[in-house]
Amino acid sequence: MEYLILGIVLLVLSVVGGSVMFLRSRTGRTLEAPPRPPVITRPSGTGTDEAPSAPAEHVPADVIPVPEIEVPPPSAGRLQRLRARLARSQGALGQGLLAILSRDSLTDDDWDEIEDTLITADVGVTPARMIVDELRTQQKVLGKLSPEQVKTMLREQLLAQIGPDLPRGLHVQRKAGGAPAVIMVVGVNGTGKTTTTGKLARVLVGDGLKVVLGAADTFRAAAAEQLATWGERVGAEVVRGPEGSDPASVAFEAVKHGIAADADTVIIDTAGRLHTKTGLMDELGKVKRVIEKQAAVDEVILVLDATTGQNGMTQARVFAEVVNITGIALTKLDGTAKGGIVIAVQRELGVPVKLVGLGEGPDDLAPFDPEAFVDAILD
Structure with missing residues (x-):
């Protein structure tokens, strides 16, 4: 009986193998899988566009991690919340400029130092010169300045170069026709x-x-x-x-x-x-x-x-x-x-x-x- 079953199995395998060889000889090539379409990855619980796979070995549900969808904070006020990081990394620039501008009398060397400080901070040569020229003009007109006046003057010049009125909003809302x-x-x-x-x-x-x-x-x-x-x-x-x-x-x-x-x-x-x-x-x-x-x-x-x-x-x-x-x-x-x-x-x-x-x-x-x-x- 065992020999009979073994003989049947061998016969089936030989028939399948012969069919594959026959198909290859007729077509001259091996059949290839079609290219995969784009896949949409969805968060857990929303379904998937991929065909379901074969059932996996049973795993207790309590050991399968289900990612929790987070609720991020809104965009409003984000930079204000992160100001401390900016102050730590960029504060040396402001402190250096304020220290020079607060000196009793500013010489040509002092103005050159201010310009060099701005250029070193990657402001660029032309904007640095524009800032220095404007600061020199204001200092000549106003004379001796208090530390608060110096800070206000420098703030105005930096803001003018950055451009507070430039359109910085992102276009993120759906269009009139409904397209995203x-x-x-x-x-x-x-x-x-x-x-x-x-x-x-x-x-x-x-x-x-x-x-x-x-x-x-x-x-x-x-x-x-x-x-x-x-x-x-x-x-x-x-x-x-x-x-x-x-x-x-x-x-x-x-x-x-x-x-x-x-x-x-x-x-x-x-x-x-x-x-x-x-x-x-x-x-x-x-x-x-x-x-x-x-x-x-x-x-x-x-x-x-x-x-x-x-x-x-x-x-x-x-x-x-x-x-x-x-x-x-x-x-x-x-x-x-x-x-x-x-x-x-x-x-x-x-x-x-x-x-x-x-x-x-x-x-x-x-x-x-x-x-x-x-x-x-x-x-």
Whole structure:
């Protein structure tokens, strides 16, 4: 009996193997699986667009962690709450300038020292000279100044160079036709684009908006997973594709899903690229053009590492030539960065700083407030 069963099994295996060989000989190729469509990663409990997998081995429910959706703080007042970090990192600039300006009589050497201090703080040569010229004129007119007058005068000049009236609000609300606002996040490798994208999602969710994230950085395996984690924490869906897939296709699907899901905002995280790589820069333009087949791109946020100072200006110029930059996010402004870079980058690109990163925490991204920024420096 055992020999009979064994014989039947061998017969079945030989028939199956022969059928496969016959099919290969007829088609001349091996059948390939179709490409995977973009995947929508949803927070726990909201379902998934992927086919259900085979049931796993039973695990007690109490050991399966279910991520709790967080409620981030609103954007209003964020920079005020983070002022202490700015004061610690940028206070030396304000203290140094105030100390020089408070001297009994200012010589040409003193004014040169003030100018050098501003240039060292990455303000830039032309803005530094403009500030010094205006301060010298006021000092000649007013004569001896009290410490409070000195502080007020310096505050006015720094604010004038930063531009308190520049439009710094982000376009994040749905358009009149119902399509979501679309934000592209761009920049070179290592500036913190994916982290900034995730933190921006938290800012918007904290303001009560429905957000969809598009993981268009398909060249870095960890980018999509990192973005999915950010989305999971605040209840934002993430649209992503297979590793190495076309970034423009993923961005297109993200906007398409945002429209279908009645999202307020879709944020597209793009791959980091060197400003010297023409092909990669052209691809960035393609991503924008493909998105605009469905909805206009409302914001293109360039993420710059504030610690690179004036070295980041070349990168910024090239990005501005490829896509229409509407705002800047300065990361790592709480570290070794020099606050004058805010003035320099705005002057170079002609667009405002809209967001600043002031730490490693999830809620350390804040809308830029010029007055709070200057007050933190001078405090």
